[in-house]
Amino acid sequence: MTTDFDIIVVGGGHAGTEAAAVAARIGLRVALVSFDKNMIGAMSCNPAIGGLGKGHLVREVDAFDGLIGRASDDAAVHYRMLNASKGAAVQGPRIQADRKLFKASIQTQLGSLANLHIIEGEAAALHFLPNAPTRVAGLVLGDDIILTSVAVVLATGTFLGGKLFRGEERLVGGRVGEASAMLLSQQLRGADLPIARLKTGTPPRLDGRTIDWSQLEFQPSDDDDWTMSSMRSRRSVPQLFCAMSRTNAETHDIIRSGLHRSPLFAGDIEGRGPRYCPSIEDKIFRFGDREGHQVFLEPEGLDSHLIYPNGISTSLPTDIQAAMVRSMTGLAQCDIVVPGYAVEYDYIDPRCLDSSLAVRGFEGLYCAGQINGTTGYEEAAAQGLVAGMGAASKILAQPMPPIDRTNSYIAVMIDDLTLQGVTEPYRMLTARAEYRLRLRSDNAGSRLTPMAISAGAVAGERAVAFQERLLQQSALQSRLRETVSADALIKQGIAVKQDAGKMSLFDWLRFPQVSIAQLLALDSESWPLDLLMELEQDGRYAPYLARQDAEINDMAANEQIQLSPLMDYSAISGLSHEMVERLAASRPENLAAASRIRGITPAALAAILVHAKRAKIAVVEAA
Amino acid sequence: MxxxxxxxxxxxxxxxxxxxxxxxxxxxxxxxxxxxxxxxxxxxxxxxxxxxxxxxxxxxxxxxxxxxxxxxxxxxxxxxxxxxxxxxxxxxxxxxxxxxxxxxxxxxxxxxxxxxxxxxxxxLNEAEGLADLLAAETEWQRRAATKMFGGAFSAAIEAYRQDVLRLSALTEAELDFSDEGDVESQNNILITDGCAELQQKIVQLLASPPAEKLKDGLRIVLAGPPNSGKSTLLNALVGREAAIVSDIAGTTRDMIEVPVSVEGVALLFTDTAGLRDDSADVIERIGIDRSHAAMQQADILLWLGPEGEGPIHPNLIEISAKNDLKESLSKSADAIFVSAQTGAGVSELLHIVAARAKTLLPPPDQFAINARQRVFLDDAATALVACGESEDWLIIAENLRQVRLALDALTGRAHTEDLLDTVFGKFCVGK
Structure with a gap:
């Protein structure tokens, strides 16, 4: 049966655009459905991309030839490398974006994909054929037009059952000024999917012309010339500065005076908010003894006077917000252009998804982004990429690119979501990645682009550039295999121990005082700087990576032990009620995944192993 | 299964x-x-x-x-x-x-x-404790096994694990939040001190004598020149004719081991070939080589030769044997005077050996650490030392992760089938 499209993506945010784009790059016919096509690629919250853990995700999506890295560079008015003083594996690239430029870049990139169609309309409901109630057959639009497809990716963000709160005000919608997808929400609830509520918030937007910048400390853009995307060689947008203010005792008093009018504290919001990105009233309530909290004043764009005050997300009434803002240094005369608000929205318990973000129990239904209980553009984009590749791989009957916890933050996130579920909006942190020494933001391309190319997800331009880099990389690697003695290095003025003997240049890199530039001396200038830095870091942590290999092999062995998605965990003796509940909710794909589920003891694991082996024997005997 | x-x-x-x-x-x-x-x-x-x-x-x-x-x-x-x-x-x-x-x-x-x-x-530790309890033959073995079986060791490891989790959390905060302006960054000293403190605790635990000694018995080696009365003394100490005794020098050629329990402590008495340089007998020479090896492995050495001429050993007890005969060696008052013939001094010697042995064994109120547990505790201690040596937060965090893995392996949290087979293979059928 021919369908209108192979894949329909609902939602034009960071998840939806990446999902649509990767499927189109792989060569499938894709429709991207959005309420308003001018809003595609909009940054709905802070005008920043990247950060700790998040910067890794951006680079990884970029390694798959995704949109977010390039759009970041096309829009960046401020670059900052977080954790610059710490080890490369935890450094987080972050940019401030001009909203208009970002959106424009996303729309331009989408426009260049021939088999991607943008359709404006309301996604009213999933379309099913009467004889196949669990096989998705397309999408019903608000005007009752049916678009048929083999798969649908839901990337509806906060629009699913979205409800806005500001003081005593209540609005239905996903963002201020936009409608909410209520019908779809009702349909999903009706389909017995595990749906619950989360909340997030956004701060008021300030009028930069009313801020007294002379009283504030500035934070200029980094001097270096690194970029977010490996497909952007230089910074193209004029750079702006950010500034910093602080809350103070007066601010805190004002906030306390309004707490009883906050929907958060009045008990009107049932959904749980992000612990790592709390509202200002939450911070005051929980850490009231602190003298002040830092507030970053971030420009929203080159030709915009709007300022985003990062750190004071709030749903307090408008009059309290105004007083609170004006109590801070430099903001005494400041006007609020749009007050902050909280959004409560539906999310699907991600434990009902498999590792390609397909909804178990359905055929052809995928979910990506905030709908899965995450927060952040980067987390959304990465999930969009996975869901888009998942749907495409399924349709083409080819395997998913082999991402796992040892090779990407993307897989760490997917694994966390689908195994553990969420109790608050999920945000990426480097601490979540146990193998983070090998997951640096500077080696994302080396880690992932080869598998992206195999999956057909990479367009020609990047594929060519990558091949060229591979050649340089292997040339530099063989150069680093040359050996040099401690004596020679000491003569060169490098402080190493005389008795260290002779070893390869690469092995010398494990000593923090030895730099690759020193080792290569004269010919260091003939290599690209980013390549030098990447291999230098490879050398720094090589001994630790070798030590982790045994652990990774152990895990690989347990990954070979597949667990049936139909396994009856309640029939396994020795599992507590709580364990059975967790295992049944997330249905781990193999024993290694089961071992990662919180609260699963080694004893429980042994019992599952035995059960799985027996089930396998039973299957063999039955056959 | x-x-x-x-x-x-x-x-x-x-x-x-x-x-x-x-x-x-x-x-x-x-x-x-x-x-x-x-x-x-x-x-x-x-x-x-x-x-x-x-x-x-x-x-x-x-x-x-x-x-x-x-x-x-x-x-x-x-x-x-x-x-x-x-x-x-x-x-x-x-x-x-x-x-x-x-x-x-x-x-x-x-x-x-x-x-x-x-x-x-x-x-896993409780299971091992149970195996030891079933195998216990002496009072000290029983007490140590009860301690392990009762979960006291596991409780101690769990406390260490909580310590490491706390240290890890501080380190992770440093890595993931310190650049966001709202986390105080004064964790350095807390973390370094915490690692050192925990490492001390683990080193102390490791310093306790190995459980194998408790199980297999301490090696008490009798050594000295030929015909100095070693075999006679051995028989007197163990209360039976375990070794052949004759007046002919070089009668004992190979080692004779006799396990006994003295005052609740398992001891393994070892009789050795007499030491002399001039033996032309090939077999006796091999026996003498073995005697030297046995003396090196001895936990306690009973020296029957001339005073001060025995090997250097931390637990050497000078014995003046054949005290009923004129040919007995004259030793200073520090030596133990025994006569295997009359039995004089034998029970005193046993008491002294047992008392010395107790200082070499895990005291009853402490855990005995077996070889499996020792490996993981060693790993944990080594990783903690590495924490103190690095200024790179990433490396500190990675080492703390290694400590967590080692402690998890200790209680069987992270386990492999092989490990389980090893532990459970020790049981007899019916347990």
Missing amino acids: PSADTIFALSSGAPPAAIAIMRISGPSAFDILQDLAGRTPSPRRASVCTLRSPVTQEMLDQALVLVFPGPDTATGEDLVELHLHGGRAVVRAVENAIASFPGARRAEAGEFTRRAFTNGRMD
């Missing part, structure tokens, strides 16, 4: 005996009892039942029956105990009757305990 099987085994000593206790554990345990006894007595109450062959209805035995419904049982499963008359034929007949049920089979070594572990009734 499919847990849907019902396993059974004789859990008491080999028949014939007054009573033989048969244990049946698993999902069909109660069904089997119902068929054998014609009824299932009320739980946890001793009841007398007539057991009959399910095929011929012929009476097998009159037994005392105990029924324990899972999961609150030793194995975590339904469990039945049959207290039979302890004749070989009775036991065999009942075993055959049970084995005829589908899904019932004889238990493998350690399988009851393994099920207890699988069903979360005990962790």
Whole structure:
């Protein structure tokens, strides 16, 4: 049966655009459905991309030839490398974006994909054929037009059952000024999917012309010339500065005076908010003894006077917000252009998804982004990429690119979501990645682009550039295999121990005082700087990576032990009620995944192993 | 080890005996009892039942029956105990009757305990403690095993684990949040001190003498020139004629080992070939080489040669043997004077050896650490040292992760099948 499209993506945010784009790059016919096509690629919250853990995700999506890295560079008015003083594996690239430029870049990139169609309309409901109630057959639009497809990716963000709160005000919608997808929400609830509520918030937007910048400390853009995307060689947008203010005792008093009018504290919001990105009233309530909290004043764009005050997300009434803002240094005369608000929205318990973000129990239904209980553009984009590749791989009957916890933050996130579920909006942190020494933001391309190319997800331009880099990389690697003695290095003025003997240049890199530039001396200038830095870091942590290999092999062995998605965990003796509940909710794909589920003891694991082996024997005997 | 099987085994000593206790554990345990006894007595109450062959209805035995419904049982499963008359034929007949049920089979070594572990009734250290308890022959072994079986060791490891988690959390905050302006960054000292402190605790634990000494016995080696009375003294110390005694120098050629328990402590007395340089006998020379090796491995060395001429050893006791004869060596008052012939000084020597041995063994209020546990504790201590040596937060975090892995492996959180087989293979059938 021919369908209108192979894949329909609902939602034009960071998840939806990446999902649509990767499927189109792989060569499938894709429709991207959005309420308003001018809003595609909009940054709905802070005008920043990247950060700790998040910067890794951006680079990884970029390694798959995704949109977010390039759009970041096309829009960046401020670059900052977080954790610059710490080890490369935890450094987080972050940019401030001009909203208009970002959106424009996303729309331009989408426009260049021939088999991607943008359709404006309301996604009213999933379309099913009467004889196949669990096989998705397309999408019903608000005007009752049916678009048929083999798969649908839901990337509806906060629009699913979205409800806005500001003081005593209540609005239905996903963002201020936009409608909410209520019908779809009702349909999903009706389909017995595990749906619950989360909340997030956004701060008021300030009028930069009313801020007294002379009283504030500035934070200029980094001097270096690194970029977010490996497909952007230089910074193209004029750079702006950010500034910093602080809350103070007066601010805190004002906030306390309004707490009883906050929907958060009045008990009107049932959904749980992000612990790592709390509202200002939450911070005051929980850490009231602190003298002040830092507030970053971030420009929203080159030709915009709007300022985003990062750190004071709030749903307090408008009059309290105004007083609170004006109590801070430099903001005494400041006007609020749009007050902050909280959004409560539906999310699907991600434990009902498999590792390609397909909804178990359905055929052809995928979910990506905030709908899965995450927060952040980067987390959304990465999930969009996975869901888009998942749907495409399924349709083409080819395997998913082999991402796992040892090779990407993307897989760490997917694994966390689908195994553990969420109790608050999920945000990426480097601490979540146990193998983070090998997951640096500077080696994302080396880690992932080869598998992206195999999956057909990479367009020609990047594929060519990558091949060229591979050649340089292997040339530099063989150069680093040359050996040099401690004596020679000491003569060169490098402080190493005389008795260290002779070893390869690469092995010398494990000593923090030895730099690759020193080792290569004269010919260091003939290599690209980013390549030098990447291999230098490879050398720094090589001994630790070798030590982790045994652990990774152990895990690989347990990954070979597949667990049936139909396994009856309640029939396994020795599992507590709580364990059975967790295992049944997330249905781990193999024993290694089961071992990662919180609260699963080694004893429980042994019992599952035995059960799985027996089930396998039973299957063999039955056959 | 499919847990849907019902396993059974004789859990008491080999028949014939007054009573033989048969244990049946698993999902069909109660069904089997119902068929054998014609009824299932009320739980946890001793009841007398007539057991009959399910095929011929012929009476097998009159037994005392105990029924324990899972999961609150030793194995975590339904469990039945049959207290039979302890004749070989009775036991065999009942075993055959049970084995005829589908899904019932004889238990493998350690399988009851393994099920207890699988069903979360005990962790790996407790299981090892139980194995040691069953094997304990001396009072000190019993106390150490009880400590391990009772979970005190596991509790200590869990406390360390909590310490590491706390340190890890501080480190991670430094890595993930310190650049966001809202986290105080004064964790350096807290973390370095915390690592050093925890490392000290683990090193202290590691310094305690190895559990193997407690189990296998301390090696007490008797050494000295030929004909100095070693073999005679050995026989007197162990209370039997274990070694051949003659006046001919070089009678003892190979080592003779005799295990005994003295004052609750397991000791392994070793008699060695007399030391001399001029032996032309090839076999005696080999024996003398072995004597040197034995002296090196000795925990306590009883030196019967001229005073001060023995090897350098931290626990050397000077012995003046043959104290009833004129030819006895004259030694200073620090030496122990014994006469194997008259028995004078022998019990005093045993007491001194036992007292010295106790200083070399884990005291009863402390854990004895076995080789498996030692490896992981060593790993943890090494990684903690590395934490203190690095200024790179990433490396500190990675080392703390290694510490967590080592402690998890210790309690069996991160386990492999091999490890489990090793631990449970030590049990006899029926446990």
